Amino acid sequence: MKKAGACDLKTCFLCQFSIPEWIAAVSDHKQHLFYKKNEVIFQEGNPVEGIFFLYEGKVKVHKQWGSDKDLIVRFAQKGDILGHRGLGSGERLYTVSATALEDTTVCYTDMAFFEASLKVNPTLTLKLMQFYADELQEAERKMRNLVHMDVKSRLADALLEISRLHNDTLFTISRQDLASFAGTTYETIYRNLQEFIQEKLIAVDGKSIRILNEKKLRKYVLSCPGLD
Amino acid sequence: MKKAGACDLKTCFLCQFSIPEWIAAVSDHKQHLFYKKNEVIFQEGNPVEGIFFLYEGKVKVHKQWGSDKDLIVRFAQKGDILGHRGLGSGERLYTVSATALEDTTVCYTDMAFFEASLKVNPTLTLKLMQFYADELQEAERKMRNLVHMDVKSRLADALLEISRLHNDTLFTISRQDLASFAGTTYETIYRNLQEFIQEKLIAVDGKSIRILNEKKLRKYVLSCPGLD
DNA sequence: GTTTTAATATGATTTAGATCATATTTTTGT
DNA sequence: ACAAAAATATGATCTAAATCATATTAAAAC
Known part of the structure; x- marks a missing residue:
């Protein structure tokens, strides 16, 4: 991973649904990070540190099983959020891993700032909630497919x-x-x-x-x- | 299903996380409904009409497959929310069914009112978001279990x-x-x-x-x- | 209270898909 | 550029679990 300068403050989920007055704060807390192909962005079981917004590239979100087995729960691409499962009420550990499938640029902010953003920006929270609703539906559809x-x-x-x-x-x-x-x-x-x-x-x-x-x-x- | 009077305005998710000023509005829009054992509360594929908060009883949330196969994605009990998947951005159809496993009382409100509640009560939205995050984690854990x-x-x-x-x-x-x-x-x-x-x-x-x-x-x- | 219908019990049979084995090709690290 | 590691190709074998078949029992419905 390499740091890769500031972001354009308008593309990602966080900027898109924050009120204009909040963007300055966002600017202080966000940074671009660069991961090259096959690099691990975060790892299941590690403490949650922050949340990621995908700018460029493709990422697989997967759960590992032992050392050689794996289940990809989702592919993420431009515009998608990564690490949001960390917002649940349980232990603050990533429950999935994220690995870059190609060279990837993400926008990153630490969790504390993101949670502050949620408090300040109801629209952001609402949109994120809808995003979760969609992901949950998809996860359950896949569950059924696996069984039947x-x-x-x-x-x-x-x-x-x-x-x-x-x-x-x-x-x-x-x-x-x-x-x-x-x-x-x-x-x-x-x-x-x-x-x-x-x-x-x-x-x-x-x-x-x-x-x-x-x-x-x-x-x-x-x-x-x-x-x- | 039978109507079963008004609710106590403090037990359910909606009342718990709404600001005090909103409770009066809640009171106008909520009602208790009673379902007896094996009764279907809502059915996969039908248009989403409202959201349910479980007061008493146990409910299975399941996806059907053909006429005789089924996958239970979750059991719900006192305090749990039902029908929340309808909040996603897709078509407004239930993506799961809910069936009472025993005699069950739920608190019900139509979706329009619930969405208004989300706009008015950021805490409610935030809590719901956390609830989703937990459900998503659990769904993905189960997916992995099914595969491995x-x-x-x-x-x-x-x-x-x-x-x-x-x-x-x-x-x-x-x-x-x-x-x-x-x-x-x-x-x-x-x-x-x-x-x-x-x-x-x-x-x-x-x-x-x-x-x-x-x-x-x-x-x-x-x-x-x-x-x- | 008896007829239907649904749930349970249990053995026999089949099969989709996992596992194993091994050769070859492609990628990646140095 | 070359060695090591990873991904691909493909057949042979094995097995967990689905399906089938058929009694028995229990629960609902009329």
Whole structure:
């Protein structure tokens, strides 16, 4: 991690929903930080120190299991918040890790200042609350998928989600991360990707994946009597 | 559902964190509702109409899958909020169902009034936000458990969680609900309960379960290199 | 109070997907 | 540029847990 100067005071969640009078204070407390690819931004189990707003780059938010297993709960990108789970009422430890998937710039403020900001800016609190509501819904949807959908459908869902995130049918991701995101193993992902390739729903070249037939892919997700 | 008069204006989340001047307005908008055992309080997919505060009884919050499968994402009890997922930015549809597990009294207000309350009472918003943060952490923890723990460990976790909720080592729950909560099938729960009985970690009499050896049960949950 | 319906009990069978094993290719650190 | 580490490829094997099948019992409904 390297410090990377001040921020523009208008892009991030904190600046966007703070009252104009508060921006000066924000300016004093915020700083840009730079993380290079694969660098850990914060680690599950460590004390919560601050909150991060993603400016540039992509980050995976994941829970680790032992030394070699992992579950990616979310991918974050420009505009997203990281470290907000630390605001709960429990122990102040990060319950997830965040790792940069590419070179990443974040805007950072310590938790004390962020909490002061919440007190001063009701709109900020309200927006953050809505953000949580959305994340919770998504987490519960994924929980249900893990229990009731087979791996192929979950992989289809994961591919569509990642594509949506990149706002592009072409994107790059490691099989390992794909496995951790779909809640399965590398080998199973490998095999199911092969099947999707055969069925001409996707095309793969190295680490990059292109979605060729979104409609059919979506059918896999919906093929079950569930709603969505 | 039956209407059941006015509320005491101090027990629920909404009253507790609203400024005194707002309580009169709350009084005009809140009402007690009564649901009997197995009655549906709200249903996944239906438009969000309001928010509920549990006064008495126990409720399961669940996502359905087809007509016969189910995942219980949470049990709610006295003091808990229901229907808050409706505050997200997406479509205003309930993303979960809520069903009374016993005769239940809730305090209800329509969403428009609750949202007005949030605007007027920053503390309320802040507390709700914290509540969400906790729920999100728990949801993600369960996600990880579903992916990385075997059924027996998840059952142990479920039993401990339900016991904690009841604040008692003795509680009553159907095998089916236990299965839906642990993310597995009735048969698998049945078998694993047998094993726990054999190991003298629990005792079962009809639908009631007593935890005999919390420590060993907890070991099952922690037996893996994960943290918690 | 009897008919339906739902929950429980339990063995037998099947299968999706994890694990293991090993070779090859790609990345990354120095 | 080269060694070490990580990611990928792919077949073979194993197993936890789902599914199926069928009694039995308990709870609701009429």
